[in-house]
Amino acid sequence: MEGPRSVGRLALFDLDDTLVDRGRGFARWAREFALSRGWGEREERWLLASDQESTGGRREFFGRVREEFGLAESADELWAGYRSRMPDLVVCPPETLNGLTALRRAGWRVGVVTNGAHDNQSAKIERTGIGAVVDGFCTSGELGIRKPDARVFRVAAERCGADLARGGWMVGDHPTDDIAGGRAAGLHTVWITHGRPRPAGTPAELEAADATEAIALLGRRS
Ligand SMILES: [Mg+2]
Structure with missing residues (x-):
């Protein structure tokens, strides 16, 4: 496996049931x-x-x-x-917002990549405070393509000022959209378990109980 330095310092996060409840x-x-x-x-x-x-x-x-x-x-x-x-009606826990802020301060580019209607997803990102602590985000609704399509991850990386070709990490709770999709886009992945066993064939390098734990794991790779 590649070492953390070669992976790049881009971290993309799913929104629903990853950053927000x-x-x-x-x-x-x-x-x-x-x-x-x-x-x-x-x-x-x-x-x-x-x-x-x-x-x-x-x-x-x-x-x-x-x-x-x-x-x-x-x-x-x-x-x-x-x-x-x-x-x-959705919340991003303060410790998660603080974690995203700390990750950016440590030099990471941080973004959100989410499937869903653009008005709903972008308003969630802004009203939970996530919009103020990330470099960029994209929604499937605005692009007309959905995760696991690699193009969605590419746009998210570009909006963060990063290049997907240099690698990075995708953090999410969906085995196909986030983990298989992130892997196919050339990213390393962290699967958010919410206490669930990992489905067979889910190619995640790391597992975390929730986004806050995932951020801590990535922070240790800074
Ligand atoms: Mg999700």
């Missing part, structure tokens, strides 16, 4: 949404379970919400309401 934010949204319609726990549980099962993107998810509950609004209207609210 997207799962907890969604649970807050589901509680609010159910309450605002006079619904109870059954409906809230349906929203949480459907979110877990959802693989087709948010428009499809809100199409299912609309159908299940016979809502008058269109799926697009429901999705727009969600995107305008979610940025206020």
Whole structure:
């Protein structure tokens, strides 16, 4: 394996469930949404379970919400309401923000690369304070291409003033989008476990319980 000096000092981070607690934010949204319609726990549980099962993107998810509950609004209207609210419901822990700041002070270029609608993802990045402590970010929504496509990582690196060809690190919780994608883009990877065993074939060099621990691991390679 290459030594840390040859890897370069670029660190890219996934957003949802890596830098911010997207799962907890969604649970807050589901509680609010159910309450605002006079619904109870059954409906809230349906929203949480459907979110877990959802693989087709948010428009499809809100199409299912609309159908299940016979809502008058269109799926697009429901999705727009969600995107305008979610940025206020996710949090980036202060220790993670401090870690990103320290990593940059140690000479690293730090960026965010995230799949999702641009308005939702960029507002999350700004309102959580992440935007103020990173060199750059990109979203799949603005580019029209998604992780694990290597081009997304290349754009993120460029926005950080770094060159993907010089290597670096990708930190994320998704085995395919973040870890396999990061590896295919020529990056070393840190898989965020959240206590999960590593799926077979996930090619991560390092594992960390959360982003704060991952930042500490990278900082030791400065
Ligand atoms: Mg994620």
